Amino acid sequence: MNQARTVLAANGFSFTVSRCRTSAAVAAGLLSKVLGYNSVCLTCLTTDTPGVSMPTMTSERGEGSFDRWAPSYDRSILQRFMFEPVHEAVLRAFSAASSAPHDVLDVGCGTGRLLEAAARRWGEARLTGIDASEAMVAEAQRKHEGDARFAFRRGDASALPVEAGSFDVVFSTMSLHHWGDQAAGMREVARVLRPEGLFILADADVPLLRRLRPFLKWTDHVNFREPEGMQRLLEEAGFSVVMWRRFWRVMRVQLFVSRKT
Numbered sequence: 001m002n003q004a005r006t007v008l009a010a011n012g013f014s015f016t017v018s019r020c021r022t023s024a025a026v027a028a029g030l031l032s033k034v035l036g037y038n039s040v041c042l043t044c045l046t047t048d049t050p051g052v053s054m055p056t057m058t059s060e061r062g063e064g065s066f067d068r069w070a071p072s073y074d075r076s077i078l079q080r081f082m083f084e085p086v087h088e089a090v091l092r093a094f095s096a097a098s099s100a101p102h103d104v105l106d107v108g109c110g111t112g113r114l115l116e117a118a119a120r121r122w123g124e125a126r127l128t129g130i131d132a133s134e135a136m137v138a139e140a141q142r143k144h145e146g147d148a149r150f151a152f153r154r155g156d157a158s159a160l161p162v163e164a165g166s167f168d169v170v171f172s173t174m175s176l177h178h179w180g181d182q183a184a185g186m187r188e189v190a191r192v193l194r195p196e197g198l199f200i201l202a203d204a205d206v207p208l209l210r211r212l213r214p215f216l217k218w219t220d221h222v223n224f225r226e227p228e229g230m231q232r233l234l235e236e237a238g239f240s241v242v243m244w245r246r247f248w249r250v251m252r253v254q255l256f257v258s259r260k261t
């Protein structure tokens with residue numbers, strides 16, 4: 001990127017490039033304000049705090065941004081247009097493959113909205129959510145205080161703070177591309193599932209960012225897997241993929257149903 005900029009600058013393009021970057025950052029800042037999708041996914045290319053500065057998010061992996069987003073997360077317009085339809089799709093995918101679960105885990109649970117939808121379907125299920133963001137977990141705990149069905153803990157996908165073999169199903173929605181070690185996260189999911197347990201994974205699929213990743217430093221903290229790469233990771237972690245589909249909800253999303261082998 002720097003090389004390209006040097007070449008462009010040498011040819012008199014520096015003003016245009018910097019104007020484009022500023023415009024992109026301003027547009028992304030406005031978009032993140034409108035959508036409430038604060039600075040992490042849609043706009044991670046351009047801005048950490050919505051505004052005009054370019055980020056260097058290579059070390060942060062976005063947890064700070066999720067902490068900042070937590071108080072308004074449930075009110076984001078994206079809930080209706082992206083997250084809720086994705087939650088609905090994963091719950092339906094599970095129901096098509098299995099009977100009602102007893103123990104459900106959501107990795108990267110945010111404020112617990114997928115588990116709330118799960119509770120409406122499966123009134124008897126025990127619902128555990130784990131998330132790396134302290135503020136997301138605090139918000140989830142606040143909403144479900146006194147409801148014994150729910151438990152929320154702070155933790156990283158690569159070291160889940162729960163016992164081996166304790167869940168019938170693990171869900172994860174729109175989170176995996178933030179995981180620092182996706183292979184370790186998937187091995188952890190396999191560890192905590194009971195034999196034959198299901199892992200229902202939905203994550204954004206953004207081919208453009210995948211292609212730009214080697215060139216753009218500020219995309220280092222997200223890693224969007226192509227379907228083949230995702231399947232390989234799942235199989236290496238001890239899953240067999242039983243279903244895959246792709247659909248659009250604001251952005252392209254891929255959904256995998258995998259069984260622990």
Ligand SMILES: C[S@@+](CC[C@H](N)C(=O)[O-])C[C@H]1O[C@@H](n2cnc3c(N)ncnc32)[C@H](O)[C@@H]1O
Nearest residue numbers: 066108109110131132133156157173175178179
């Ligand atoms: C876009 S939000 C999605 C939240 C929720 N799954 C939903 O569908 O509404 C991504 C969530 O993943 C969490 N996350 C990111 N990296 C994580 C990791 N390594 N382990 C656990 N959670 C993580 C973030 O803190 C954030 O709450």
